[in-house]
Amino acid sequence: MNSIEVCLTPDLIHQHELAGKIVVVVDIFRATSCIVTGLANGVAAIKPVGEIDEALELGKQGYAMAGERGGKKVDGFDMGNSPFEYMGKELVGKKVAISTTNGSKAILKSDGAQEILVGAFLNLKATVGYLLDASRSIVILCAGWKGTVNIEDTLYAGALIDELAEEMETSGDSAVLAHQLFVGNHENTEAIAGESSHAKRLAGFGVEKDLVFCMTENEYNIVVKLEGDHLVS
Amino acid sequence: MNSIEVCLTPDLIHQHELAGKIVVVVDIFRATSCIVTGLANGVAAIKPVGEIDEALELGKQGYAMAGERGGKKVDGFDMGNSPFEYMGKELVGKKVAISTTNGSKAILKSDGAQEILVGAFLNLKATVGYLLDASRSIVILCAGWKGTVNIEDTLYAGALIDELAEEMETSGDSAVLAHQLFVGNHENTEAIAGESSHAKRLAGFGVEKDLVFCMTENEYNIVVKLEGDHLVS
Numbered sequence: 001m002n003s004i005e006v007c008l009t010p011d012l013i014h015q016h017e018l019a020g021k022i023v024v025v026v027d028i029f030r031a032t033s034c035i036v037t038g039l040a041n042g043v044a045a046i047k048p049v050g051e052i053d054e055a056l057e058l059g060k061q062g063y064a065m066a067g068e069r070g071g072k073k074v075d076g077f078d079m080g081n082s083p084f085e086y087m088g089k090e091l092v093g094k095k096v097a098i099s100t101t102n103g104s105k106a107i108l109k110s111d112g113a114q115e116i117l118v119g120a121f122l123n124l125k126a127t128v129g130y131l132l133d134a135s136r137s138i139v140i141l142c143a144g145w146k147g148t149v150n151i152e153d154t155l156y157a158g159a160l161i162d163e164l165a166e167e168m169e170t171s172g173d174s175a176v177l178a179h180q181l182f183v184g185n186h187e188n189t190e191a192i193a194g195e196s197s198h199a200k201r202l203a204g205f206g207v208e209k210d211l212v213f214c215m216t217e218n219e220y221n222i223v224v225k226l227e228g229d230h231l232v233s
Numbered sequence: 234m235n236s237i238e239v240c241l242t243p244d245l246i247h248q249h250e251l252a253g254k255i256v257v258v259v260d261i262f263r264a265t266s267c268i269v270t271g272l273a274n275g276v277a278a279i280k281p282v283g284e285i286d287e288a289l290e291l292g293k294q295g296y297a298m299a300g301e302r303g304g305k306k307v308d309g310f311d312m313g314n315s316p317f318e319y320m321g322k323e324l325v326g327k328k329v330a331i332s333t334t335n336g337s338k339a340i341l342k343s344d345g346a347q348e349i350l351v352g353a354f355l356n357l358k359a360t361v362g363y364l365l366d367a368s369r370s371i372v373i374l375c376a377g378w379k380g381t382v383n384i385e386d387t388l389y390a391g392a393l394i395d396e397l398a399e400e401m402e403t404s405g406d407s408a409v410l411a412h413q414l415f416v417g418n419h420e421n422t423e424a425i426a427g428e429s430s431h432a433k434r435l436a437g438f439g440v441e442k443d444l445v446f447c448m449t450e451n452e453y454n455i456v457v458k459l460e461g462d463h464l465v466s
Contacts (some may be wrong), residue, residue, distance in 0.1 A: 008382060012244060015381050109365060151406045164320050173384045176428050177414060184417035192413070196406050 002137045003171035006157045006178045006214035023113040026144035028152040029076045029198050030081045030102025031123035033120040033214040037083040042222035048104040058097035069097040077170035082210050106143035116226040122219045129162040130223040151196035158182025190215045235370045236404035239390045239411045243339045256346040260376035261385040262431050263314045264336025266353040266447040270316040275325035278463035281337040291330035299354035300332040315443050339376035341438035349459040354451045360394040363456040378390035391415025423448045
C-alpha cells in the first residue's frame with residue numbers, strides 16, 4: 001500500500017525521503033492558492049524562484065513579476081500575494097515569476113522527488129483524483145511560516161489525507177496529527193484557520209476576503225505540476 | 234499575559250527564544266515518565282547525559298546507570314526505559330545517570346532557559362500548579378522520536394495547555410495544533426497514543442503495560458526540576 005507522510009515545515013524536510021514519491025507543496029495563505037488561481041485563469045506557466053533578484057531578471061525577459069515578503073507585495077512587482085491579483089485578462093497566456101516568503105522556497109526544497117505538485121483547497125478534488133491515479137507514495141510539504149508549523153497548511157494536509165485514507169496508509173505521527181486536526185474541524189475549517197497566527201498577522205493588512213477565498217474548496221478543477229522549472233496545469 | 238509555546242521536536246528548537254522562560258521537557262514513551270517515577274519513588278537525583286560513555290563514567294562514581302537506544306536497554310546498565318525499573322528499593326537515596334534516544338538530549342538542548350522542568354502525565358497536576366505559581370512564559374519541548382514529531386508528547390503539550398488556558402495564552406500555531414489534538418481526544422488519550430508510531434514500535438517489545446502506565450494521569454504529586462545538572466523533585 002502506498003503511504004502518505006506529512007512534513008509540517010520545510011525545516012523538517014531532512015526527515016523525509018523524497019525519491020520515487022510525489023511531493024504536494026501547500027502554502028494556503030497564500031502562495032499556492034495564488035498559483036492555482038493564476039493557472040486556472042489562463043496564466044501559461046509560473047516559475048518559482050527563491051530570491052527577488054531572480055524574479056527581476058525574469059521580468060526583463062517578459063515575465064510578470066509576483067512576490068511578497070512578510071505578507072506585502074514587493075515594490076515594483078506586478079502582483080503580490082492576493083489570489084484576486086492572479087485573475088486579470090492581461091495575464092492570459094503569460095509567464096509569471098513568483099518569489100514568496102515560504103511557498104516558493106518550499107517548492108525549491110522538494111527537489112529530488114519523482115514529481116512535484118502544488119496544492120490548495122481551491123483544487124483539492126482535482127489533486128486527489130490525480131494522486132489516486134498516480135498510485136505512488138506521497139509527502140505533503142507544508143510551507144509554514146518562516147520555518148514554523150502553521151494551522152492552515154496542516155489542515156490542508158489533513159483534508160488530503162481524509163480523501164486518500166481508503167487507498168493509502170499514513171506514515172509517521174505528523175500525518176496522524178494533521179488528520180486529527182482536520183477531523184476535529186472539518187465542519188468549520190474557516191474558523192480554525194482564523195486561529196492561525198498567519199491569518200491574524202494578515203488580518204492587519206485588510207485581506208480577510210483573500211483568506212476566505214483561500215479556504216474555498218474545489219473552485220478550480222485543475223492539477224498543478226512542476227515541469228522542468230515551471231509550474232503548469 | 235504569559236504565553237505558552239510548543240516546540241514539536243528538538244529539531245525546531247531554534248525557532249524558540251528560551252531566555253526568561255520555563256521549558257517543560259516531555260518524552261512520554263518513556264524517558265520523562267521514568268524520571269518522574271524514579272524521583273517519586275525515592276531516587277535522590279538524576280543526571281541526564283547525552284552519550285552512553287558519560288553514563289558509564291558516572292557508574293564508576295556510584296551512580297546507577299540508566300539508558301536505552303532504539304527502545305532497548307543498554308547492555309550492562311541497571312535500568313532501561315521501563316518506569317517499573319525505577320521503583321526498586323535499591324534505588325532509594327541513590328543517584329542515577331540516564332542516557333536515552335530522545336529525552337536526555339531534549340533536556341540538554343533546553344540550555345538557556347530560566348528553568349527546566351521535566352513533565353509526564355504521571356505528574357501533570359503538580360506541574361500545572363508549579364507553572365501557575367511561577368507565572369512565567371512557557372515552552373513545552375516535545376522530545377519526539379529522532380527529531381520527528383510524535384503523538385504522545387504533543388498530546389501531553391495539549392493537556393498542559395488545556396489546564397493553563399485560563400491563565401495564559403498560546404503563542405504560535407504548534408500550540409493550537411497540540412491543544413486541538415488533546416481537545417479532540419481527551420476522553421480517550423490512550424487510544425490516540427496507541428496510534429503513535431512510537432507505541433507501535435514499542436509494542437513489538439512487549440511493553441504494553443509500560444505504555445498504559447505512562448498515560449496515567451497524576452500518579453505522583455511531585456514537580457521535577459533541573460538544579461545544576463541534576464534533576465530533582
